[in-house]
Amino acid sequence: MNDNTLSYAGFTIGPINDVLKHARKTREMWFGSYFLSWYMEEFERELQKNNKINFLTPFIEKKENDRRAGLYPDRFVLTSEQSSDEVLNLIEKAGDETRKFFVDLIKGLDGKYGIKFFAKTDVDKILNGFLQTNIVVLPADGIQEDNAIEKFWNYLDATEEHRHFTLGKSEETCQRCKTLPSVATAEVMDGEKEKIWKLCPLCLLKLFALEIVDVQNKVSGRHRYPSTGEISAVELIEEYRTEDGWYRGSLKKYLEKHDEIDFNDKEFIEIVKNNTKIRCQEIKPYHKYIAILNADGDGIGNLVKKESESLQTSEMGNYINEFSKKLFQSGVDNFDLCSSYSSSVKDIGEPIYVGGDDVLAFLPVAYHTSDKRITTIIDVALALNTKFKELLGQDVGLSIGISIAYYKHPLAVTLEKSREMLFGIAKNQVGRDTLAIHLKKHSGNDAQVIFSFREPERLGQFNGLLKAILLSEEDLMGSIHYNLLRFKNLLIHIETTEQLTNFFDNNFSDQLKSGYTGIDYVKRMFELALGLDMRCSPVTDQKKAVKDVLDQLWFIKFLAGKEEE
Template sequence: MNRQLLVISIGPVQSFIAAARKTEDLWSGSHLLSHLARKAIEFLFQKGEEQHRQVEMVYPAVTEDELKKSAPVTERDAASLPNRFVALITGEAGEVAELARETKEAVRKELIDLCRGAINHVFSIKPEDKPLYQQMYQQAERQVDSSLEFFWALEKLPDDRSFEEARSKVERRLAAVKNNRTYPPHGQNGLICTICGERDALCNEKLDDNDPIGKLRQKLEKTWKKRKGSFLKYEGEQEGEGRIQDGEYLCALCLCKRASRELFGKKPFPSVLEIAQDEKYYAILMMDGDDMGKWVSGEKRPDRNDEEDAPGHAMTQLDTYREISRRLSRFAKQTVPQIVQEYEGELVYAGGDDVLAFAPVKNVLSLARELRKAFSDPKRGLDRKATASMGIIIAYCKDPLYRMLNRVRSLEKKAKSFRREDGTSKDAFALAYLARSGEQREVVLPWLVDPQNPGEWTVSHLNYLIDSIKSEVSSTFLFTFSQSFLPLLPREANQEEGKLAVFGKDDPRNEELLEVELKRLLRRALKESDQSAKAESLAKSLVILHRLVPASFQFIQLMEILRILGVKKHEGASAKAG
């Protein structure tokens, strides 16, 4: 029987996630996408049963049973299904294409239902009053039609050995479909949504093309004054939470996100203040596996264990892909949530190698290291040879969330472009601290001190230094050091490039000089006297870090970050940093 490889992608990711103003919007945007993916996969399985065709989810690796068992039952599960998936379905191309079109319709209906549910909930609409709200329901439906991105492509799979050829063909086809998409007009005739700025705000009053802007605003106000319960802000006996502020007018999709916790029956996602745990700073972490294209295409292959190596078990391309998919799904569904919870973080999404999480500042470096470690553990992650890059930002609670999200994304890219002197690249993290005052510190470091020695983690040196600053070293040491070190830096072309070169480039005496100076200052800065052994080991850690940073200027930035992290209350630290 013929088999077709079907790839589906659901969006728009950008407007579901990137426009988030609050952690809850961010969580609900990715949760909503994951929910729609679940609907699509459930629909494919269900139709497969009805039509007696085999449906295999190749990526993410999930069976019908597992999908049912993993039905969101926890109080607040993270989005765990990627918005892009690959299925293998028996049948002729025309039949599977029809199935794809039906799936699209099922997803569209689901999103419309969710939007209607959100309207009913926010405005407390009784069943008998629904006819009075037709205008908003219709507006929501039009907005779903003009916003939902459901793309699919398929390709015949003649046999398991030609999987890679079929897969790359179908991916190219999907990319072409995305490029040629047409945007149905949003049909703007009212005022724009105050959250996304893309679609019209929902309005239940009749709008006229000639309405002046003041009139439009009055009509919107009239609609939005009718919101109920926790969405309204009011004072008095029972204070309203104000989950929609006065003057906030939302489109159907943004409303759907705001009401997600009720629609999906979840506990609210904590705010950045709650995540920060009594501090004024919190951290965001974004991870992405390195060379995923090579893993997926079979150019990189996972190590095989003994049973698979038994004769007669030659793995086909499809087998390899299934195995990678299985490991990535396990990483996203089990490993990541466990680790994030262990370090008191909050997971927004984990889809394969992609992870987005929030964490208290004190735990973020250890959390990051454990995620990276687990990724190259074949029992919990992808493979011994697998590496990953990460962006980590330490941000002030009141700075706009969407800006921090953009920043952490660009940090992740910087980590990806990290290069060691020996030419190896990626497998790094970019760490930035954004002070309340607007000052910024940024450094890119590899995960491992030596790529040949998987036991020595850069983060362990950072933690050692931070702990020492907390207890034994006067934090002014780092400041004094910066003052005496800065004048020595190469500053010919660009002061941000190059390493310390008092004795000329690559002369080992540069490092010796650095170590001597560090030890001298550390001995003075250690709170207990006579701790030369301690001074020596701290200086050693710092020299190693200096060796790893791409430029000495970044080393100064790193010292500043260490000083800030080593001071217990980060509020105080930022004040001193000025």
């Protein structure tokens, strides 16, 4: 802050969970999240027109965000050379301007794509009632810059409230979210059929956003948001993709008829077979599974506290600006890593939100970079974690929750599971900095694995085995897992690497002779888990160590295996 600072202001917007929880299609979930971030960007740019305003957080890039993921968080803190009353007035005005921008976008849909408004004048009122915004403005006296951001987060969290929207007598609820009043009818594909839906302003926007030219321009010319099947099986169809996110030729015709891929459909199988450029022309079980990844930084608050201790008061403003800039850069890096699927090729994954240390993305489970090489979701998680620490130092961590589910599994349930993996499991481990993955099979079976990023070799071996299994023609994981399960009690009593080697030589000689590399990974996984390697910490619970590895093998067997199993 400089000597002229008269006031501080903080602002939050929501409700992010409400926006996401009704989403049934990927594009609804994407735009629900993207909308709030875009709203904040518009809002902040409106406020920046006033040169007496200085944002402490977030850092706002000069260039408009043209990525298809939100970069701007749901909150900001700023300082101003104006009085509290003036700042409050300014924020409220900018809020009205921003809302008007989006109301006009929604109203612009009238007459297009079978959309007919019957309550156009209510759009503004409904949007205003839905958005939960909280403003706190305080005079600068008595506020220390080093704890300003923390202080404002606390104030804003305390003022956040849950509002319930009550319908007027003549209004009907939106048939999509069943929450807000409807304002228009529209034609929406539901399965294979086109249906007429009564929709609220928000659902209209979520379903038709990419039909609006202003939105297309905002996200670098994208005209189509991929369905779950298009994301999970991206390697089968990317050869058909055009710059605007659509497809050409036979696949275009197919997707004009169907709103989702049917992997058993002969027509689709032919489309994949007929394009010889596709590296993997066989439909594998993992093509039918989509991953939702959620990430959140660990120890950020402590890092700021520690680093700012040695600073003079006059240096604080500069430090906070620099730190906000780093967090912004982290978002940009995370976008690139998710989109390129850990530096494979561009536009493989679909990052939804990459504000600061948070990540939300739709990703395929695996992706062939050549006939013999495959990148997995574990590689993406490792890359995100490594990059984050490169940027912010080794004192911080990045916990990641991933939920993998059948591509037709309800999207909101998969999202909720990924949040549970992140906040319920990964961030509850000692030392955090953890990866937790949940797999829900179409058959109803579950599997779950947890790895600390602080023990990279364990995760590396698991990933190595997963790749070996995904690349192999034969499905050997079933028999290996079955054999190990039989010898569970023997494994618990193994105390040296030599004993372990003998065990594998005796029981897996066939696989070892045939040069099957997967078995080496399995052996190494047990070696690490049982603490047989000198570099490993000793193991206190042998039984649990063996069970953990068996669970990990079960997970891989499930992920790579056929549906019937």
